[in-house]
Amino acid sequence: MIDLMHTSGGIGLAAQQIGRAIQVCVLDLLKTDREFTWEIDGAKPPLELIMPMVVVNPVLKAHPEFEEIVEEGCLSFPEIRGDVCRPERVTVNFQDAQGVPHLITCDGLFARCLQHEIDHLNGILFIDRMEKKVRAGLDKAVKELAKKTREASEPAA
Numbered sequence: 001m002i003d004l005m006h007t008s009g010g011i012g013l014a015a016q017q018i019g020r021a022i023q024v025c026v027l028d029l030l031k032t033d034r035e036f037t038w039e040i041d042g043a044k045p046p047l048e049l050i051m052p053m054v055v056v057n058p059v060l061k062a063h064p065e066f067e068e069i070v071e072e073g074c075l076s077f078p079e080i081r082g083d084v085c086r087p088e089r090v091t092v093n094f095q096d097a098q099g100v101p102h103l104i105t106c107d108g109l110f111a112r113c114l115q116h117e118i119d120h121l122n123g124i125l126f127i128d129r130m131e132k133k134v135r136a137g138l139d140k141a142v143k144e145l146a147k148k149t150r151e152a153s154e155p156a157a
């Protein structure tokens, strides 16, 4: 999953995006502007030590008192981007690839990426979180993409 995320040029990938119904997602924010803060198990390890990050069985607690609108994209929807409103800060309980439990609190892009990927694990897409107005503007592109995907998965005659 980490390799696929890297070769796709993404900063996150959820198991659901590769057809696996398991509670696992991966993140790599090393190549971003790093304008966010994080605390894991009460410490602030360098980003190099925690990325790429494997997140298993995440349980998310958002801090909804501060929300922000940021444009998002998704590896499952190439060419589609749109504004999504989300809490700016989250706390997540999860296990790492070795099954060790952790508690992370983060904000900014880190929090946004985690929420986007955890949404995938729960069958929620970023287009579902867009305001109706924004979503309506993308409707044509979404429909075309759905059609293309269907055609691609149909056996060639």
Ligand SMILES: [Zn+2]
Residues within 6 Å of the ligand: 073, 074, 075, 076, 116, 120
């Ligand atoms: Zn996505």
